[in-house]
Amino acid sequence: MIRFVPRERTPVWLTVAVSVGAGLVALLLTAIPLALSGAPVFTAFALMARGAAGDGFALAETLTRATPLIFTGLAAAVAFRAKLWNIGAEGQLYAGALATVVLGAGLVEAPSYVLVPLVLLGAAAAGAALLLVPVLFKTRFGADEVVVTLLMNFIVLLFVQMMLEGPVKDEMALGWPQSAPVLDEATLPKLVAGLRLHWGLVLAVVAAVLLHVFISRTVWGFRIRAVGENARAARYAGLPVGKAMALVGILSGGLAGLAGASEVAGLKGYLTADLSPGFGYAGIVVATLANLSPLGVVPSAIFIAGVFVGADSMSRAIGVSNYLADLVVAFSLLSVLVGGLLTRFRIVFVRREPA
């Protein structure tokens, strides 16, 4: 018989070990369908590793893919810390991307040291505004934010498509539904010439550090943690529960909006309706794998990005579907959720006497 005994305290190494272990277990589990499909398992994993980090180019590609995942991972981490279940990062990302092209594609003309901050701020504000609606619905009327944020994703995506066919449409794009390109002054510079890697990565890492400091060192970060851990006791102690929730909404939506700005202004240069292959949802996995720690989000996002990039490369080389990457991501989430049991409980085996 197995018993779960609650732990009084969880050492930090164990939390890290569980996250790393979950990633490894996910890769191991993926070997099963890989073998079933007849592919050479070890070759496949070797190709995947090489595709993700085999050379400078591969690594740069992984980090480029990790950039939006860090932003959406942070968005999920800060929201989930406060038990605000924001499933709408995908929509907030598109809202940020739309704000980026609205502000950055000619509406405002200014030098880049003005325009880049303006574009980033606008994108963050758009994402934040989008999440504030469900937060207010939650605090005022008790509406379930999971449902509202999830459904708003579809509304936003349809709205973006409408805008791409209309006001922000690029007249030079021969009828393709894409936006006008952002001005050079609104573009985030490349980090290394010739690679796709851009300054968005630096912004994302800085955002992770700032969020970590904010959550752990500031009064409002304390209030957010308190509300997230026990909203009843926080209210009893006189903490401003509603304001803390609104602040979480602003932070989480704003970070997701920055993911959109970074993709448009740093990578693509314009907006299309297929800008994000589900970065908003993948951010939830990234945050969970990082145990909701802002600093942990960075390696966690790089791992998930590496899986995607590596799987792409492997599927080209040996003809296995790159859906395998989604499988690894799904297995990671399941493994880390199971692994979470280990951080909260000690597992004790007891021999049961025959009755």
Place this chain on the structure above:
Amino acid sequence: MHPDPRPLVLSLSGITKRFGPLTANDHIDLDIRAGEIVALLGENGAGKTTLMSILFGHYVADEGAIHIADEAGRLAPLPGGSAEAALAAGIGMVHQHFALAENLTGFENIVLGTQSLWSFGLGRREARAKIARLVAESGLAVDLDVPVARLSVGEQQRIEILKALYRDVRVLILDEPTAVLTPQEADGLVATVRKLAAKGLAVIFISHKLHEVLALCERVAVLRGGAKVADRPTAGADRATLAELMVGRAIPQRERPPSTPGAPVLSLKEVSVGNPGQRDRLENASLDVRAGELVGIAGVSGNGQGALAGLVAGLAAARAGEVTLDGQRLTSADPAGRVTAHVGRIPEDRHRDGTIGALSVAENYVLESIGDPENQCGGFIRRGDIRVRAAEMIRAYDVRCPGPDAAIRALSGGNMQKVVLARALEGEPRLVLAHQPTRGLDIGATTDVHRRLIAARARGAAVLLISEDLDELFVLSDRIAVVHAGHLSPAMEAASLDVRTVGLMMAGHTAGEAA
């Protein structure tokens, strides 16, 4: 000593149970004879619950054996780890929290689970006859044909006991049976238990109310730290000796020095809180709590204490009437406003309302005051200062914990309550609200809470104590008011009251009727 002529019905020998490094039960022997009423005394964590769980088959003992008398009176070993076997062998238990289906009638609850699936509807008459006989024998009169949700707590308890008797128990375990009863109901229960014992039922009475143990039980077994430290007749024992056996040291006497109350700090004038449909509400309640005075609120829980505590703590606003604190009108629900108005608040449920389990001892200590200049600078938390002050608090309040950074959920209830107390009494509050401040605490921690409340009163604070424990109220209060079904009696001088009067008022009689 001459041998007891009554036959043994239950014999525990050498029961040992370990949970990791903790020995919850350490070679406990306990014999119980037919018709005997034995008290099982012990503080929280002494091992009472573990022992009863082993007896009931929820746990399996690591060592030791249980023997129980069969129909013919021969002792036979009871297989461990099986609740069915325990029930079949005639062990019955009435838990502190009842296990009744609230939408079924008393009759249905009693027979529930005793009838075979295939004979539904049959045997009703026999069941009726048997219950009628049990009621006549035990004196447990109760309406069996209304849903139990409509019965009072005391009546529900009678159903629980009848349920056990209906299953022909030979050993009945009563877990803190008087905790939810008015004194009169408790007297009724004592009479019933005596009657049942006289017919040969063995009773194990778990309680921490020493005077009840002394009045009802002929023998008392005391557990401390998992071991049985005493097993003696109650004759010749008094409360002080039993308390010392439980705690393992002498208990300091609580002293309440006289004090001259000043001006009212908290004043309620015809205040109503909550919907008229709720039971836990206040209707036209008036009360003054003066500086340097401790006012106790007695009542069976759920009769308006929650509404009163919520009002004072700032969770609820008055629907009608006037509430003033130091002459200032309180109009809205505003917990933060109560903090700034120097109201120290000790909530009823320290896990749910009083602490945030995942945060550290230090963080819980500054939960209310995190925005104050001594705790933050420019929005950043002064972590070093807070840790130092928390360490001082840990010393001053003797909080047993690994340190200020330990998660507070790792602390025992008593130590957790000390942190809540330290936070509530920080900055010498004008008014202290203590709602069930000693619930679930052991004698040592309870004494500590009492001492702190008396000290707050001595320095001139107004203290409002809401409690279900009449002993606590009589020891600490200058004046006592009783709340029943939302109606608050006038506060009366505690010295002029007796337990009987307060008990009648708790059951809904007015002061005039009760006197």
